[in-house]
Amino acid sequence: MVEIVCRHGLTCRWTKASRVCRTDWCQQTRAACGSDDTAEKTDTTPSAEPSETAVEEPDEVAATVNQYASIVAKNEADLREQLTTMGECDWSSAGSLDPEPNGIVCAMGLLTLSYGAQAMSVSLEGAQKPDAPGYVGAVPSEIELLVADTIESSTTLAEAAKAANDDRCALTGDGKCMDLRNQTWLAMDDVEGQLDAWGPYTG
Structure with missing residues (x-):
């Protein structure tokens, strides 16, 4: 019709x-x-073409220095305690890390130290990932290098302590265990230096 x-x-x-x-x-x-x-009567009005709406990418959220400092502070207390405890172990001995006979503090502490260092690096990495639960935003340029160095040193310590624990190097310093002990000790010193560098922001 x-x-x-x-x-x-x-x-x-x-x-x-x-x-x-x-x-x-x-x-x-x-x-x-x-x-x-x-x-x-013929309708000569051209049919409207569906227009494509440009989807704008949201700008990356900029985090504050205090937000990153709070992440470090949250993990620092436990990590410093582990560093202090493991600092009293006998790292140069060819025998057990524990200076006390039948001691287990240093033997158990290797894995605990690895977990603490990993928690620090994972928390700082997650703060930069939009899909991570702990995301806060891009690292401020003021502390960009400090954050990167803290992640690197914490990751190194976590891996070194885990390797030493896996090879039962808390019980002996023979063979490659002496090398793994040295790597862990040096990584501990590096992480402690990074935590000190956060002092002006977390203090």
Whole structure:
């Protein structure tokens, strides 16, 4: 069914099947409409093309120095305690790390030290990842190098302490264990230096 204009300028609706104007739809009588001198109204308006809306990427959230300092402070207390405890172990001995006979503090402390260092590096890395639970935003330029160095030193310590623990180097310094002990000791010293460097921000 289409809408047509009759020769008298009147409007009615025309059914192609019957080729006649439906009188109940016309404004006047059937005589007002004809099939020869009528013009179909054609909608020439172009259909609107769906427009593509540009999706803007959200700007990266900028974190503050205090936010990163609080992350370090949250992990620092336990890590410093572990560093202090393991600092009293006998790292140069060819025997057990524990200076006391039958002692287990240093033997158990290697794995605890590894976990503490890992917690520090994972927390600082997660703070920079938008999909991580601990995300706070991009590292401020003021502490960008400090954050990177802290992550690196903590990761090194976590891996060295775990390797020493896995090879049971808390019990003996023979063979490669002396090398693993030295790596752990040096990494401990490095991490302690990084924590000290955070002093102006966490103190």
